[in-house]
Amino acid sequence: MIEKKGYFGESGEEYIPVGYIWARTIPCQNPSCGAEIPLMRQFWLAKKSNKKVALYPYVEGKEVKFKVVGDGYEDMPAGFDPSKGTVKGAIATCLVCGSTVDAKTTRRLFQEGKAGERMVAVVLHNPKKKGKFYRVANGKDMEVFGQAEEELERKVEELREKWGIEPIPDEPTPEGKGKGAERAFSVRNYGLDTWGDLFNSRQKLALITFVDKVREAYHRMVEEGYEEEYARAVVTYLGLNFDIFATYNCSLARYRGDTESIERIFDRQALQMLWDYGEVNPFGKSRGDWLEILNFSVRVIENNSKI
Ligand SMILES: [Zn+2]
8 A cells, every 4th residue: 555655655644635735847948047937826825814824935046945924933034025936927026036048948848858847835634723834845755755656666566567567657648639628628738648647756656556446346356255346436436536546646736825625627627737736645634635426426335325
């Protein structure tokens, strides 16, 4: 199981990561700068009437760093407007030198594979306390993520052999030709050309592992003497559960400060590029957690069975 190996932060700690906030990055195109630009629509972590917390970017040398500011943290610096991010309409602003990267160049950098991504913040929950907490992502978080990346390589090989197909979907994303469609499927302008490109490594690991477990559940049920039709029905529901799970577990899932949670993809019927995204901890007991989704589905099934 992924949980036991701690690919989403160590269990048993006081604060449990429920999600991670990532920013895609591009290099500044000013030849005398070249700093990494974290692309963020905005910097709000919590934007509620009674709780205002933000990620404050500051420059050290040629590097953009962050700290958490606002209610319960360091004071929000005067003049800082968290609503103003570093990117708007694909035009990016370098926080180190102040120069901008035009939309066409931003797209080109993505298509040429010169864009990256950076984990910027961790959303935490403490079972003994109310509400969400935040901290800046650190080396340990990246180390854990790196372990998940390594495990992904191994798991892909194992499942390729076991399933006889490519475990990470390599089918192309829609090209979005026609009126409005290009915008709706704008991921294509940024080199996210296959469905597999819509997930980070840890999300891929989580997804293929859950698929494997769902498939295994069917065989186990049959082995244990359940009727085949019954086993098939259960696995069908688990498959539907997986579909919802995948909509949370992708790099087009938005982090929302007004709800302090990660919003799944398809709240709009589109595959639109997202500069910064929220990565769910599937075991974080918060929105996007596998069991939370399953409990919801079970309630629907039970209720509908009463009719
Ligand atoms: Zn710059």
